[in-house]
Amino acid sequence: MQITGSQSIAAPRHQVWAALNDPAILKGCLPGCESVERVSPELFRVVVVSAIGPLRAKFNGDLRLTQAQPPESCVMVFEGQGGAVGFGKGQATVELLDVGSATELRYSAQAQVGGKLAQIGSRLIDSVARKMSDDFFEAFRKLVVPTPSPSITAEADTATPASAKRSSGVPVWVYAAAAVTAVVLGGVLLR
Template sequence: MEMTGEHRIAAPRSVVWEGLNDPEVLRRSIPGCDTLEKTSPTEMTATVTAKVGPVKASFGGQVTLSNLNPPESYTISGEGKGGAAGFAKGGADVKLVEDGDGTLLQYAVKANIGGKLAQLGARLIDGTAKKMADDFFTRFAAEMQQRAGDAATASAPAPTPAAATEIPVPIPVPAETVVTPPSPAEAPSFATAEPIPAPQPVPAAGSVPAAGPAPKPAPAVAPPPRPAPPPPAEERRGGLSPAVWITALIVIVLVLLYWFL
């Protein structure tokens, strides 16, 4: 019987290589495996219960690893005896190829079967062997994916505590002072303002003021009187003004009319 195939495993090649050499991982992955113990770095003993068609038997045997090329390839060979059910003897070449962040496991199996198992027919034996291989790789891939996840978690750095968030303190901004110009009614009147006192003389530096009463403020100087308007030209010449003699003339005319009429 010959069988070849390949399976992609979502784990690094180094992790898959360790799994293929771990007896506990292999025991949980091989269908019907009851025990699997490592007796030397390259030898293991196992007991497996298998059912092929109507024949069910427990096989005990020895497994040997050879052609070791870690972590790329090796050859696994062994022989199992099932008493009256027959025996199985053969080996497999296993190769690991890196495939991105995963590993491609390629295998080629050659086996010889004798006893009652050989009488069941090649089709039945091949179908059973293929099913056992599919079950093995499904379980083995799950084991490797979990191991890769655990290794990534262990190697990840511990999260650092979040730094305290600094709350910015608002800086008070002084309000802008708006200067409103005074209205015409509120504007100061310079016409009614009090007179500004004359500046007092400043004593020279180092001089001492004479003792005595404080000087009285200078009296306010009254403005000079406005000159009277000049008299009319007639008054300046010594004659009567036109208004006086015209009035007198009218009075005389009225008196004469009164007496003669």
């Protein structure tokens, strides 16, 4: 399967890169994540518990960063085992681009699943993966781009004309790409 997409994050690229490589931030943002351990500068070990329809499994996986060009891009090779439920493996390319004061995260992933996961209906898997990704980025934004206090927001509202304000809604993201590290592993394993 091929998965592509992009995500806009209202923070500088170096800050987004650092957050995506911080095991504590990744663990705190990925639903069902029991642990994210940085084994070396290029290798993460991830444990995610998830349920898809009648299947519930603990996925143990490795995610290796290759061809890293901080804070611009990297390629991630991932593999995870969910015991009798199945496995997932693949590769994702992630690119971070400056867009004004924000960062655009672009990704492209190829993945394959096996075992019982491959037998489950794709609609159910897509829905679980989409929800997991949305939840990840909502939590990620809260940690990386803290919401201003109400008094600061009120002052900014009176100083900014309504026509100049922009919505910062959470765009639908891609079922994978570890925001990249953990989401690729968690989301793609469920896809």
